[in-house]
Amino acid sequence: MSAIPKPKPEELLRKTFARFTDEEIIPVAREMDEEEKFPRWMFEKIAKTGAYGIRYPRSVGGASGNTTQFCIMVEELARGSMSVAAFTAMQCLMGTNFLFQYGTAEQHERLLKPAIRGEKVASFALTEADAATDLGGIKTTAIQDGESWVINGSKTWITNAPVADFFTVLCQTDKAKKLRGMNFFLIERGTPGLYVSKKFQKLGTRATEISELAFSDVRVPLENRLGNEGQGLSNLLRILSVIRAMTAALSLGLARAAFDHSKRYTLERAQFGKKIASYQLIQQKIANMATEIWASHLMTYKTTEMIDSGERALKEASMAKYFASEVACRATDEATRIFGAYSYSMEYDVQRFYRDCRFLLFGGGTSEILQTIISRECGVF
Numbered sequence: 001m002s003a004i005p006k007p008k009p010e011e012l013l014r015k016t017f018a019r020f021t022d023e024e025i026i027p028v029a030r031e032m033d034e035e036e037k038f039p040r041w042m043f044e045k046i047a048k049t050g051a052y053g054i055r056y057p058r059s060v061g062g063a064s065g066n067t068t069q070f071c072i073m074v075e076e077l078a079r080g081s082m083s084v085a086a087f088t089a090m091q092c093l094m095g096t097n098f099l100f101q102y103g104t105a106e107q108h109e110r111l112l113k114p115a116i117r118g119e120k121v122a123s124f125a126l127t128e129a130d131a132a133t134d135l136g137g138i139k140t141t142a143i144q145d146g147e148s149w150v151i152n153g154s155k156t157w158i159t160n161a162p163v164a165d166f167f168t169v170l171c172q173t174d175k176a177k178k179l180r181g182m183n184f185f186l187i188e189r190g191t192p193g194l195y196v197s198k199k200f201q202k203l204g205t206r207a208t209e210i211s212e213l214a215f216s217d218v219r220v221p222l223e224n225r226l227g228n229e230g231q232g233l234s235n236l237l238r239i240l241s242v243i244r245a246m247t248a249a250l251s252l253g254l255a256r257a258a259f260d261h262s263k264r265y266t267l268e269r270a271q272f273g274k275k276i277a278s279y280q281l282i283q284q285k286i287a288n289m290a291t292e293i294w295a296s297h298l299m300t301y302k303t304t305e306m307i308d309s310g311e312r313a314l315k316e317a318s319m320a321k322y323f324a325s326e327v328a329c330r331a332t333d334e335a336t337r338i339f340g341a342y343s344y345s346m347e348y349d350v351q352r353f354y355r356d357c358r359f360l361l362f363g364g365g366t367s368e369i370l371q372t373i374i375s376r377e378c379g380v381f
Ligand SMILES: Cc1cc2nc3c(=O)[nH]c(=O)nc-3n(C[C@H](O)[C@H](O)[C@H](O)COP(=O)(O)OP(=O)(O)OC[C@H]3O[C@@H](n4cnc5c(N)ncnc54)[C@H](O)[C@@H]3O)c2cc1C
Pocket: 124, 125, 126, 127, 132, 133, 134, 156, 157, 158, 159, 160, 205, 210, 359, 362, 363, 364, 365, 366, 367, 368, 369, 372
């Protein structure tokens, strides 16, 4: 008798987070969006699933998962709420990665382990008013003064800033060295000289809070520089493919949500005495959505497979993120056409998908800059 094959860990993980999304997120997603507040209770509920430690080893309270598993998890969460998936991704990756890799044992005990348990909120600050895609233009400085670093400058569009307990902040330590004179610094909330602005009012991902940060002679100890001198940007490049694969997975989750809602609606809504599903122009929309979603899936998970086997995958991750985010925008756009006037009603989720997809076009690199990178990786520049 042949043995019954065991399901792969990835399949089990997908099932677990699919069920979590169906039961815990989808029923409250619209309400969270309408409240326009960081839902701390949901943040804590997600912590109980072990999500925030999925990429980290057991020694710090993690689950030792790989990039494929991480992306499956955020894809499933994004199917329910892009806001929830976005703050989960921030907590698992950008907000804690440099603290995990370059923080001290004491910082791990005090900040990283509580962040993995969902007791502290993490945030990641690169963008400045005049330096966004062009990170070489950042003006926030960190200057060593005796046993401290003194930080001055400002950041904008920082996810979680209004609610975060600690920030990983990109600063210039040596202007003359430009891209090779940058480092990440750990700054805790409540440090004198750190100011957090009022939260922004924004189009989408409304259950995340975003604001500006200002630093006025903020003093942090020497061990708060996360990484060796001048290696901030090269250390960022090391996880860039993971960030892009993750953004592709978020996009995939959102596109699937738009597809699922559209499919259901076409089978329910009747006009001219027939279900709209029976009209070929509607079928064409469904077919195109399904095909592009399948292509996004293949690109995303081929990329995570490459990352998990130690490959650089910069070109593939850029392609996956570029393609999947554009697909999410096309799928949510098609969903609004299928829903017609009802897509314009705040009582249907399609309007939220349509608003939330826009942020996928900027986070992890804009479509324009990704096309530039892909072309360069193809040897055309
Ligand atoms: C919801 C949301 C959450 C965010 N969260 C964070 C966060 O937590 N931390 C953080 O640091 N930042 C965050 N950001 C900022 C985000 O990273 C930036 O939006 C992104 O870097 C792009 O910057 P920009 O939107 O200012 O566009 P710009 O860089 O000003 O670009 C404007 C336009 O010019 C194009 N462009 C720029 N350079 C080139 C070029 N060389 N070639 C061709 N075209 C070019 C761009 O593609 C774009 O179309 C967030 C943004 C949003 C919307």
